[in-house]
Amino acid sequence: xxxxxxxxxxxxVTMPLxxxxxxxxxxxxxxxxxxxxASGEAGPADRRSVIWLVLVLVGFGVLVSTAAAQSSxxxxxxxxxxxxxxxxxDAKREQLTALQDRAGVLQGRIAEARSADEEAAALDxxxxxxxxxxxxxxxxxxxxxxxxxxxxxxAPGTQAAVVRDSDLALLVDALWGVGAEAIAIxxxxxxxLTAIRNVNVSIHVNSRxxxxxxxxxxxGDTRTLQADLLNSQRGQRFFALAGGLGFQLTRxxxxxxxxxxxxxxxxxxxxxxxxxxxxxxxxxxxx
Amino acid sequence: MIAIVGLVVGIVLGLLVQPDIPVWFQPYLxxxxxxxxxxxxxxxxxxxxxxxxxxxxxxxxxxNVVIAAAIVFLGDKLGVGGQxxxxxxxxxxxxxxxxxxxxxxxxxxx
Numbered sequence: 001x002x003x004x005x006x007x008x009x010x011x012x013v014t015m016p017l018x019x020x021x022x023x024x025x026x027x028x029x030x031x032x033x034x035x036x037x038a039s040g041e042a043g044p045a046d047r048r049s050v051i052w053l054v055l056v057l058v059g060f061g062v063l064v065s066t067a068a069a070q071s072s073x074x075x076x077x078x079x080x081x082x083x084x085x086x087x088x089x090d091a092k093r094e095q096l097t098a099l100q101d102r103a104g105v106l107q108g109r110i111a112e113a114r115s116a117d118e119e120a121a122a123l124d125x126x127x128x129x130x131x132x133x134x135x136x137x138x139x140x141x142x143x144x145x146x147x148x149x150x151x152x153x154x155a156p157g158t159q160a161a162v163v164r165d166s167d168l169a170l171l172v173d174a175l176w177g178v179g180a181e182a183i184a185i186x187x188x189x190x191x192x193l194t195a196i197r198n199v200n201v202s203i204h205v206n207s208r209x210x211x212x213x214x215x216x217x218x219x220g221d222t223r224t225l226q227a228d229l230l231n232s233q234r235g236q237r238f239f240a241l242a243g244g245l246g247f248q249l250t251r252x253x254x255x256x257x258x259x260x261x262x263x264x265x266x267x268x269x270x271x272x273x274x275x276x277x278x279x280x281x282x283x284x285x286x287x
Numbered sequence: 288m289i290a291i292v293g294l295v296v297g298i299v300l301g302l303l304v305q306p307d308i309p310v311w312f313q314p315y316l317x318x319x320x321x322x323x324x325x326x327x328x329x330x331x332x333x334x335x336x337x338x339x340x341x342x343x344x345x346x347x348x349x350x351n352v353v354i355a356a357a358i359v360f361l362g363d364k365l366g367v368g369g370q371x372x373x374x375x376x377x378x379x380x381x382x383x384x385x386x387x388x389x390x391x392x393x394x395x396x397x
Contacts, residue, residue, distance in 0.1 A: 018381070025382035026329050026336075026389070027347045034338035049341035054293035056345050060323050061297020062306070063352075067320045069305055070313070 136182065139191030139262045143182040145219040148175075148226055149254045153213035155246035163212055163247060165198040167238070171216060172196065174234035178225060180218035182259050186210045189262040206262055213248070222253045314363075315356040318372060322355035323348060325379045328386040335393040355379065 012020055135141020150171065155161045172190060175183055183190045188205040195205075202209045218225065229235040242249050308316060326348040333339045355375050362371030 021378055021381045022385045025385035026332055027343065029343045029347065030329075030333040030336070030338045030340060033340045033343055037340075049345065050289070052345045053341040054289060056348050057290055057293040057327075058297035058300065060327060060348070061294050061299075062301035062304075063316075063320055063323055065298045065301030066306060066308060067316050069302065070308060070316060 135261065139182065139189045139194070140264055142259060142261045143219060144256065144258045145182075146222045146253070146255050147180070147182075147217060147219035147257045148222065148229075149250075149252050149257070150216045150218070151213050151248075151250045152216065152242065153248040156248070161245040161247070162201065163203070163214060165196045165203050167241060167247075168203060168214060168216070169196045170234055170238045170241070174229055174232055174238055175216070175218045175220075175225075177234055178220070178228035178232050180220040180225065182219040184217045184259040186215055187260060189259055191262045193265055194262065217254065217257050217259060219257050219259065222255075226251060226253070312356075315359055318355050318359050318375060319352045321376060321379050321383075322351040325382050325386070326351040328383055328390065332386045332389045332393075335390060 015023070132141060136143040152163055152168070152171065154163055168185065172183055172185070185196070185205050188194075188208055188210065190205070197204050199209070202211065203214070204210070230239065239249075326344070329347060330339065330344040333344070358375055359368060359372045362368040
């Protein structure tokens with residue numbers, strides 16, 4: 001753009017903004033009207049405009065005082081709202097501290113509960129082990145192991161002798177006496193409450209009727225059980241009886257006897273006592 | 288002068304009556320005050336320069352207040368209220384400063 005054309009542009013186009021604002025800070029109208037009055041084109045000021053002037057100044061005063069009053073009122077409101085906000089912040093902070101303390105306490109309790117739970121689980125595991133051992137021992141839990149299998153059958157022939165409850169009871173007594181640890185007859189486990197009874201012809205064990213041949217399974221030390229049985233007094237009586245009456249007997253060692261549990265009876269007269277512990281649980285025994 | 292009396296009367300009136308500004312106008316009250324102050328100081332400078340005219344003063348006062356409030360109101364509606372009010376305050380502030388400087392020059396010379 002050629003220099004002369006640039007210089008011919010009006011001031012408000014070429015001048016920097018701040019310079020323009022500063023230079024035009026006084027309304028150009030004053031200069032304009034004064035110029036016109038000096039050149040005589042406009043008339044002198046009339047009285048009505050003085051009234052307007054006074055009115056405007058009154059309005060300015062009202063504006064300023066109203067603004068001042070408003071801001072002082074707002075300041076009071078701002079101050080109270082700020083104070084109430086600060087109070088709320090403090091209250092919430094206290095709540096937060098209290099909650100954090102409580103969280104700490106609760107976490108401590110959780111840790112305690114967790115360790116108590118672990119202890120209880122350990123106790124529970126111990127108790128289950130003990131229960132299993134007791135069940136196997138008393139006959140109310142299944143047991144397995146090596147032992148002896150003795151089969152007793154009636155003597156052959158229709159008029160021959162029939163195996164009776166007392167015979168089986170004798171054999172079972174003999175077996176208990178030489179160290180059998182679990183005995184079952186025809187799959188019926190013998191417990192402390194088991195009775196072997198004759199009901200007419202059939203033998204009932206655990207109130208269940210059994211039919212011959214009677215398979216008596218006893219878990220015990222396979223190396224000595226049969227020998228001890230033959231040597232014991234009751235064992236000798238049984239074998240003499242069986243031989244005399246002609247019962248069919250077979251005796252074998254069995255390696256893997258799996259004896260089921262007996263049904264659990266309801267005790268109506270006997271009650272459990274928290275009685276003397278004979279220390280059986282403390283002795284180390286294999287299950 | 289009667290102008291000063293009018294000003295004092297206005298201030299006293301405002302403090303006594305304490306008119307309730309309508310809520311929609313309350314945010315623009317500070318802008319209006321600054322614009323009015325700029326017009327009054329411009330008039331004072333014109334008076335000291337010897338070119339004061341009542342009609343010009345009245346018109347400049349009213350138009351300053353109305354235009355400043357209108358600009359900020361428009362800015363609020365458009366969403367640039369903060370920036371426009373900053374711009375208006377900057378310009379009015381510069382004008383106030385230069386008018387006060389001219390008045391000071393007059394007063395100190397006289």
